Amino acid sequence: MGSLGMYSESGLTKKGSSRGYDVPEGVDIRGRYDEEFAKILNKEALLFVADLQRTFRNHIKYSMECRREAKRRYNEGGLPGFDPATKYIRDSEWTCAPVPPAVADRRVEITGPVERKMIINALNSGAKVFMADFEDALSPNWENLMRGQINLKDAVDGTISFHDRVRNRVYKLNDQTAKLFVRPRGWHLPEAHIFIDGEPATGCLVDFGLYFFHNHANFRRSQGQGYGPFFYLPKMEHSREAKIWNSVFERAEKMAGIERGSIRATVLIETLPAVFQMNEILYELRDHSVGLNCGRWDYIFSYVKTFQAHPDRLLPDRVLVGMTQHFMRSYSDLLIRTCHRRGVHAMGGMAAQIPIRDDPKANEVALELVRKDKLREVKAGHDGTWAAHPGLIPACMEVFTNNMGNAPNQIRSMRRDDAANLTEEDLLQRPRGVRTMEGLRLNTRVGIQYLAAWLTGAGSVPLYNLMEDAATAEISRVQNWQWLKYGVELDGDGLGVRVNKELFGRVVEEEMERIEREVGKERFKKGMYKEACKMFTRQCTAPNLDDFLTLDAYNYIVIHHPRELSKL
Numbered sequence: 001m002g003s004l005g006m007y008s009e010s011g012l013t014k015k016g017s018s019r020g021y022d023v024p025e026g027v028d029i030r031g032r033y034d035e036e037f038a039k040i041l042n043k044e045a046l047l048f049v050a051d052l053q054r055t056f057r058n059h060i061k062y063s064m065e066c067r068r069e070a071k072r073r074y075n076e077g078g079l080p081g082f083d084p085a086t087k088y089i090r091d092s093e094w095t096c097a098p099v100p101p102a103v104a105d106r107r108v109e110i111t112g113p114v115e116r117k118m119i120i121n122a123l124n125s126g127a128k129v130f131m132a133d134f135e136d137a138l139s140p141n142w143e144n145l146m147r148g149q150i151n152l153k154d155a156v157d158g159t160i161s162f163h164d165r166v167r168n169r170v171y172k173l174n175d176q177t178a179k180l181f182v183r184p185r186g187w188h189l190p191e192a193h194i195f196i197d198g199e200p201a202t203g204c205l206v207d208f209g210l211y212f213f214h215n216h217a218n219f220r221r222s223q224g225q226g227y228g229p230f231f232y233l234p235k236m237e238h239s240r241e242a243k244i245w246n247s248v249f250e251r252a253e254k255m256a257g258i259e260r261g262s263i264r265a266t267v268l269i270e271t272l273p274a275v276f277q278m279n280e281i282l283y284e285l286r287d288h289s290v291g292l293n294c295g296r297w298d299y300i301f302s303y304v305k306t307f308q309a310h311p312d313r314l315l316p317d318r319v320l321v322g323m324t325q326h327f328m329r330s331y332s333d334l335l336i337r338t339c340h341r342r343g344v345h346a347m348g349g350m351a352a353q354i355p356i357r358d359d360p361k362a363n364e365v366a367l368e369l370v371r372k373d374k375l376r377e378v379k380a381g382h383d384g385t386w387a388a389h390p391g392l393i394p395a396c397m398e399v400f401t402n403n404m405g406n407a408p409n410q411i412r413s414m415r416r417d418d419a420a421n422l423t424e425e426d427l428l429q430r431p432r433g434v435r436t437m438e439g440l441r442l443n444t445r446v447g448i449q450y451l452a453a454w455l456t457g458a459g460s461v462p463l464y465n466l467m468e469d470a471a472t473a474e475i476s477r478v479q480n481w482q483w484l485k486y487g488v489e490l491d492g493d494g495l496g497v498r499v500n501k502e503l504f505g506r507v508v509e510e511e512m513e514r515i516e517r518e519v520g521k522e523r524f525k526k527g528m529y530k531e532a533c534k535m536f537t538r539q540c541t542a543p544n545l546d547d548f549l550t551l552d553a554y555n556y557i558v559i560h561h562p563r564e565l566s567k568l
Ligand SMILES: CC(=O)SCCNC(=O)CCNC(=O)[C@H](O)C(C)(C)COP(=O)(O)OP(=O)(O)OC[C@H]1O[C@@H](n2cnc3c(N)ncnc32)[C@H](O)[C@@H]1OP(=O)(O)O
Pocket: 110, 111, 112, 113, 117, 118, 119, 121, 122, 133, 136, 137, 297, 298, 350, 354, 355, 387, 388, 389, 390, 460, 461, 462, 466, 467, 468, 469, 471, 472
C-alpha cells in the first residue's frame, strides 16, 4: 500500500470503536459485527473509503441534483438530446488510452452476483471476463456486501474455495480463469450500514473503495498484467458523473502509489440521457476507459422513466421491446461507432434466456434466440457480449469466434461510419407493438416474485425460464405505472380493456393466487410475497413515479446493530 499522507492527522491518530469494529474518527459501522468482516473493514480501508466520501460527496450531491433538474425538464415536455456545449468533444479527433493487453479479447463475458460458488463457477466458465456484480444482480444487504468483498479478495488471491456439503463437492479455481471486472452500485444508492460524518456512505464508494484497497496490488500482479483493477460503471446519466469516477480513480491510484491509467472501466450506457453523452463520457474517462456496454434492460427502463410525463411515448408489452426496435438498434449502432472511433471496446448486452433443463425442445428454442441475438451483435460490430449463465457460453463463443476469427476484437475493423448520421429522432423513436392484459399480468407476476426474492437476499433469479434482475424488474414496475397513469387500453383476448386501479387490484389478487399455486403454499407463507406485493402495488399506483424500485425496498433490508429495523 502506498503513502497515506493525504489523510488528515486526526483521522489517523484518533481512536474509535464502532460496535466492535476499530474505526477512524467520523466513521460509524452499524452493520453486524463479524470477525471476517472486520478484516475487510479494517481501519486503513475505512480511512480510504472515508477519504473518498469526504472528497466527492458534494460532487455526488450536485450530480444527483442535476438529475432531478433534468427530470423536471423532461416532465415539462423536454426531450433529451445532444448537448450543443460539448459539440467540440463529439466533433474532434481524439482516442482513449490503448486497451490493456490483458483485456483485448472480451468476446464473451459472464456476469453474476458476488456469491462464493458463483464467483468460482464464473471464473472457471470459459468466458474471457467475469463481471462480479454488486449491482443489478445483488440484493445489497449487509451480509451479501461483506461476504462479497471477502469472496472477491479470496478470488483475487487465488485461494477461493467452496464446499457444497449437500453434494459433497469442493469448488476451486482452474488454472485458466476469466479476467475479473467488478461492478459497484449506482451513484444513487446509499450504504446505510456505514455512516461517515453522520451520513450514510455512498454505496458505490464503499464497494469500490473496499475492493480496490484490498486487491489492487494482487490484481495487477496476477490478473491484469500490470493494469487494473477493472470495473464496470452502471446507470450514469451524464458525463459529469463519469468525471467523478475519473477523479475517484486518480485519487485511488495516488493513494496506492500506482501509475495513472492503471485502473480501467467500462461504462454501461443504460440510461436514455447517457446515449447523447457517449463521447463526453469516454472523454472524461479517456485515461481509464475500456469501452462502453449496451445495458439494454436498464435502458428500456430509463426510456419509460425519462418519458414518464409523455403519454404519446408509451411502451408496448415488455417482451416486444427488443434490440430490433429502431430506437434500440440505433443506440447499439451509435455505441459501436463511438467506441471504435475512440479506440475502445463496444460491448453488447445480455440476452435474458437461460438454459431450460427439463425441456430440450424449449431449451433449443431459447438457445436459438441467444444465437440470433449474438449474431446480430457481432455482425453490427460489437467486440463481445454478455451471458447470464455458464450454459450459454459455448453458443455465444461460437457465434463471436465464427465472425471475428482470431482477431481479439473488431475495434479497428468495424468503423461503422454509417452510424455517424444517426439523429436524436432515431434514438428516441417510439417503440412499436401491442399492449396486452397478458403483458400487465406478466409484469405483475414477475415484479412481485423478483421483489420477494430481493427482500430475502437474492438479487438475480430464474423466472419463467428467463434471468430476472433489478433492471428487468424495473421495466415491469414502470410499465405498469405508465399504463395505469394514462389509463391505457389493453388488448384482452381481442377486447379492449382500459386499465385502472380497480382492474389492477384484481390482476394483483389473481396473480398472487397464481404465484401461490406455482411456488406452493409452504414457500409462499415463508417467503416475503405479501410484503413484495404491497410494495410493488404501491409503486405501480403512486401518483409520482419512484426513481428506483430498490430505493424504497432498501429500507426493508437495512438492519442496524444492536438489531433493529431501521429507516433511512
Ligand atoms: C440486466 C443486467 O444487469 S444483466 C447482469 C446482472 N444479472 C446477472 O448477472 C444474472 C446472472 N445469472 C444468474 O444469477 C443465474 O444464472 C440465475 C439466477 C438467472 C439462474 O441461476 P440458477 O438457478 O442457479 O441456475 P442453474 O440451476 O441452472 O445453475 C447451474 C449451475 O450454473 C451456475 N451458474 C448459473 N448462473 C451462473 C452465473 N451467472 N455465474 C456463475 N455460475 C452460474 C450455478 O451456480 C450452478 O452451479 P452448480 O451446478 O455448480 O451448482
